[in-house]
Ligand SMILES: Nc1ncnc2c1ncn2[C@@H]1O[C@H](COP(=O)(O)OP(=O)(O)O)[C@@H](O)[C@H]1O
């Protein structure tokens with residue numbers, strides 16, 4: 001379960017005393033998530049989420065993530081809002097980790113993805129991309145080409161333990177991506193991890209987005225590629241063109257994609273597949289024995305990468321009309 005850092009009652013009570021939230025009624029570790037320690041904190045003012053930031057979330061990036069959530073909430077995007085203490089500060093320290101309390105978002109993430117979920121996602125993603133246009137803070141994407149090379153180098157000596165010839169596959173893919181990575185596409189702040197477990201629904205409607213801790217500046221269309229990989233494959237590994245069409249069509253009703261963005265999607269999907277293959281592979285090879293968190297399967301993303309390697313253009317996704325299918 002994703003609670004890496006335990007908090008004692010004394011530490012928690014001293015921490016909460018810095019807010020105007022009343023007394024703590026309960027505080028339970030949340031099993032989901034892999035990056036940070038999360039707790040469902042119930043106080044006399046209601047439910048909140050307490051997050052302690054762990055290894056991959058760098059302290060110097062936290063003002064960007066918190067500022068982004070505040071900016072998005074201000075623009076009407078349903079997302080958690082950092083809660084300030086009586087001193088006006090949201091970011092503080094608890095049990096030796098940077099920590100914040102954010103507002104609780106009602107809803108459930110979808111366990112069985114339907115094309116309708118993908119349509120809702122497309123609308124929300126495009127709204128997010130429009131909403132960040134005037135967000136002034138920047139954070140370069142540490143998990144783009146240079147970051148992938150770094151991770152691939154660290155995994156190389158043991159990669160073939162996970163899949164035959166994986167080391168050579170990674171090297172060849174990195175070279176191909178370096179030679180073909182698009183340039184000059186519309187850029188801005190992207191979520192960069194908008195997987196189903198970070199998107200909440202209430203009934204049929206999307207109710208909010210969470211987990212902005214990989215957000216960064218990159219091509220906006222790269223965020224779509226991340227979503228195509230995370231939402232538009234079936235458990236048997238097949239690509240579901242209907243889901244991708246729903247995603248693209250809804251997105252484009254809010255923010256139309258340029259021909260260059262559409263043409264770049266196959267390479268962006270390859271890059272996104274490699275990115276999640278590499279972080280999962282790194283975690284797979286390096287998770288401490290006995291850790292509660294079960295690392296995610298890197299091979300799922302190797303299969304997605306192999307699929308995209310066969311794609312020569314949008315037609316191979318059955319998206320040659322640019323996803324202009326009418327929902
Ligand atoms: N603001 C929130 N409102 C409601 N639940 C939340 C909120 N933030 C996180 N959660 C819960 O905590 C889980 C893990 O959160 P997440 O941000 O994905 O963690 P991690 O960064 O460790 O992956 C989510 O799946 C959800 O159940």
Ligand SMILES: N[C@@H](CCOP(=O)(O)O)C(=O)O
Pocket residue numbers: 032033034035193195197198211276279280296
């Ligand atoms: N979405 C990533 C892992 C990051 O986990 P999250 O719990 O922060 O969404 C993956 O699937 O590899």
